[in-house]
Amino acid sequence: MRWKIIFNLIFALFAISLFIFYWFVPFRTIEFGMESGHSNFTLNDSDNGNMQFYSRMRFPSPQISYRIDNCPLQKQDNIEEAFEIISDITLLDFYPKNYGEEIYVTCDSKNRIEGGLFIAGEGGPTNITKTENFNVIFYGSILLIKESKCERPNIAIHELLHVLGFDHSDNPNNIMYYLSSCKQTIGDDIPELINRLYATPTYADLSFENVSATMHRRYLDINISVRNNGLKASEEAKVIIYVDGKNVEEVELDPIEIGFGRTIGLRNIWVSQINVEQLEFFIDAGFEELEKNNNRIILQIKED
Ligand SMILES: [Zn+2]
Incomplete structure (x- = not known):
């Protein structure tokens, strides 16, 4: 029966070493790491x-x-x-x-x-x-x-x-x-x-996401989407559309929550001149924004 005693002893030693491994080694490595390094x-x-x-x-x-x-x-x-x-x-x-x-x-x-x-x-x-x-x-x-x-x-x-x-x-x-x-x-x-x-202040940030325009004879169709990429809901604002520098339309923009957007579709805006070269879209926001440079977009017209 000696082999059984030896076996039990080996098993006990093995169990104790496992116990030590699981409960002490991890703590020691953590303590060691503490002393060295930031x-x-x-x-x-x-x-x-x-x-x-x-x-x-x-x-x-x-x-x-x-x-x-x-x-x-x-x-x-x-x-x-x-x-x-x-x-x-x-x-x-x-x-x-x-x-x-x-x-x-x-x-x-x-x-x-x-x-x-x-x-x-x-x-x-x-x-x-x-x-x-x-x-x-x-x-x-x-x-x-x-x-x-x-x-x-x-x-x-x-x-x-x-x-x-x-x-x-x-x-x-x-x-x-x-x-x-x-x-x-x-x-x-x-x-x-x-x-x-x-460090960035808690401001709104309205910007154009998508703008497209089509001219047919003297009429203009426009699709605009504006999004608030800021840190605060926007206040009332306006989108102003200029045709070759002339104000042809103003659209009211209700307050927009953070991350939300608005799409505006305008049909048949009458334009006085026949040859239009440039359209300009401007978000007129009387409040502080993270970035004012993204409030303006300029498009060249596409005839159809
Ligand atoms: Zn955690």
Whole structure:
């Protein structure tokens, strides 16, 4: 029966070594990584553009509203401290709102395990509109499951940065690494990117998307589409049509929400001259815009 004892011993040793491998080695490698190297999100400059889920993600305004729902005091403190920390190092400001908030925060009292790991929280943008300039975040939510045992509320900061569009980092020293550790920090490149994105003011931006015109005898048919690629709904504006420098038509443009557009079809506009050379379309907007240069388009006429 000696072989059985030896077998059991070998098996026990094997089990212990497995145990050590799974529970100690990963922690040691993380600690080792901490001492060497920086805490930036990106490990090298080449993947600098890939910090967010999509390119250029931001909320319309740097003043972002939130509502905390159903969270015990400790977790509420964690999330409020996370808002404070991010607003201290960036252009962003967060303020509470009872209804129609942009960031919704809720908490879960039950610990959850997935793939052998504790789920600390979940967070992300949940409503995004793509425009020419930005992927505009209208709404995001955070589910805080574990309260932070760290000096800083690292879990809440991690989830808040997800809501602001940030993906996971490959750097174990960075707070956006997929596993949480108290030694992780925000680094420099996250606040730098936030400040670059929010340096653009919260303006509307009306621009022509498509313009076509056909001339038949002395009549003009026109199709125009205008889109708001800005960070704010546009106000009342006008589209003015010039034929060889002469104002022939003005069309009222109602306010347009971010990312939305309008199409205008005009038939049989009478033109006094026979030979038309140039049509000019101009968006007359009496409000500030991200770009005024895209408010004018010039077309050469197509006879039929
Ligand atoms: Zn995460």
